[in-house]
Amino acid sequence: MDLKPLLVKNDERILLVVADGLGGLPKDDRTELEAAQTPNLDRLAAQSSLGLTEPVAPGITPGSGPAHLALFGYDPLSHEVGRGVLEALGVGLVLTPEDLCIRANFASIKDGVIVDRRAGRIPTEENRRLCSRLQEEISDIEGVKIIIKPSKEHRFVVVFKGYGLSDRLPDTDPQHEGAPPVAVEPLAPEAERSARVTREFLNRATDLLKAETQANYILLRGFSHYPSFEPISERYGLKAACIASYPMYRGIARLVGMEVLETGNSWDDELETLSQTQDQFDFFYLHFKETDMRGEDGDFAGKVRLIEALDQRLPQILALNFSVLAITSDHSTPALLRAHSWHPNPFLLHSRYCRVEGVEGFSERRCQQGVLGQFPATQVMPLLLAHARRLKKYGA
């Protein structure tokens, strides 16, 4: 539903807290959220409405891109974003629709076979050194400008700036060790030139890297162009800001037109940024990444501790007195699965206008029993706007 005709401006501020991968699965009958001691969240839940959000569709495990797009109100099935574009946005590149974006990994190759797809997860410093070296030596291929930017650990971004570059190229990453890289063959006739530029780039880059012990190869994935999104300012009438330390999330926020604020690497840095800028925006997207990482590592206890750390910061968040506060996740990352999952997300909504739970406790099961029930994540934004009194009546 197009909300634009209903939008109203006012001073009510909205805070959307995304604890990445928060939802989990039970171990000894309790999920990570249930095992965690969360007295502040539990108390807040009693004065809030709870529910469960479904990022894409039942049974579908979303990547971070689709999961965040859904939370921001953009149907992820009709708004696809390539990994290359997300990474490029994340490292702060300014893109045009002609640019071809590629997500790259430093990798280790031996006798033509990939022996480590992440080059031993080299330190970010090492990544920076290698990227500068590559950028210095490779700036142009067939009139296409080459931009190389480090991300974190083994990840970096390559952007080909030029006209008529097609994204119909395969990932060169074979997805598992022990296999040779996938050859760069065009998937459509119009990708012939892109393929040639890519091959030349790979040849020159691996020549430059051949003396490296770990990062002696490059894998390329997610060839993609920058898609065009209706900005959140138009779609929801919100001046919106993103506070996230990880590049990918900053990238997706930029894609939907949020202002991406400078912040530090820790949750406390992010909260400090929020505290300092709270009066300058109508809407904040505040992203906590680490819960997801512990889930991906299969570290149940570690995820529990991080949920408790979030709980300890809740009084500080509440003290900022946002009119509307939502606490949720983009997707679940159960430690049991060591991966994103298809299970719906716990969702807590706090405002003056909630039908409150009246029962303490914040967990997947409590949310399932909650006032809001289970609903598509794309409906979160309309709900937040309603609670901020930013949507007028539909019809007379």
Next chain:
Amino acid sequence: MDLKPLLVKNDERILLVVADGLGGLPKDDRTELEAAQTPNLDRLAAQSSLGLTEPVAPGITPGSGPAHLALFGYDPLSHEVGRGVLEALGVGLVLTPEDLCIRANFASIKDGVIVDRRAGRIPTEENRRLCSRLQEEISDIEGVKIIIKPSKEHRFVVVFKGYGLSDRLPDTDPQHEGAPPVAVEPLAPEAERSARVTREFLNRATDLLKAETQANYILLRGFSHYPSFEPISERYGLKAACIASYPMYRGIARLVGMEVLETGNSWDDELETLSQTQDQFDFFYLHFKETDMRGEDGDFAGKVRLIEALDQRLPQILALNFSVLAITSDHSTPALLRAHSWHPNPFLLHSRYCRVEGVEGFSERRCQQGVLGQFPATQVMPLLLAHARRLKKYGA
């Protein structure tokens, strides 16, 4: 959503148990499922996720065809299957899209009025004798080949094999006793020839049956062509088998490309077939018909007993160690209504990756409170695939 790009092959096996018409309505405050003693199901429920599935849409009572199509993940509103086709598939006929399929009943007529629409539910043996006689005498009309196959009791199938036969003909069954049969008049100009062949068929058949005391007439219903479905092997990457003793359910399974296994008439026969073939398929659809029949008969106590019989077989089913087990129904058949109903279906999902209920009990009310909430039956298959880890992540 098209799942094909997300499909992954592995060894995880899925078992979908359909207790036909399982859902009910309360008598003395308890539904059939609540009145039944089901200790095994109750215990399993505590370690599973529960929910309610909606076959077609709120308030819509589905026939068995649409209800099963929904369960198998085919939107029943965009995949119509005529009753004639279902019956023809059920008796094992191999069809082409040109064939015109008709569901037929032996009936009793007196002075031009139908006095029994089912000819006293004549025994299947009698049905077989009459069908052979008809087939012997009527093999061809106007160059159209006539196939006559007995089903169960008074039901049989007629297929007209020829080109250009339209299905735009009315059911001749007046739907209640005491009325004359409906005349075979074409519903569209292109059905003129089909109407002529049908009238000639009826004339010759009733002439052959005129000496019968009960089955002296034929009622025709559901004139229909064979529709084309994407096979379940392509749609979900599953090697799928059907274990069902009733023709109609075998027919619909065949329609979506399942392999229909030979089995006996009893639940124990079906379980024996499952046990013997369990390693040969990725997915089993196991159908228990009788719960529905007791519901249709208005036999509350009988339906309760059958639910208890299902419960007693649960340990045997669990011993087969399927990775994913779902127990549900295609539609509800409350004894109170003596018919299919629009009420959603109890749904139980058991796998390693469930957010478990933690509470014993399997009933419509428990399912309504369940972890999965209420959801369209078309989403059952994606959910089963997810729990079998057969769907990879959507997007990066």
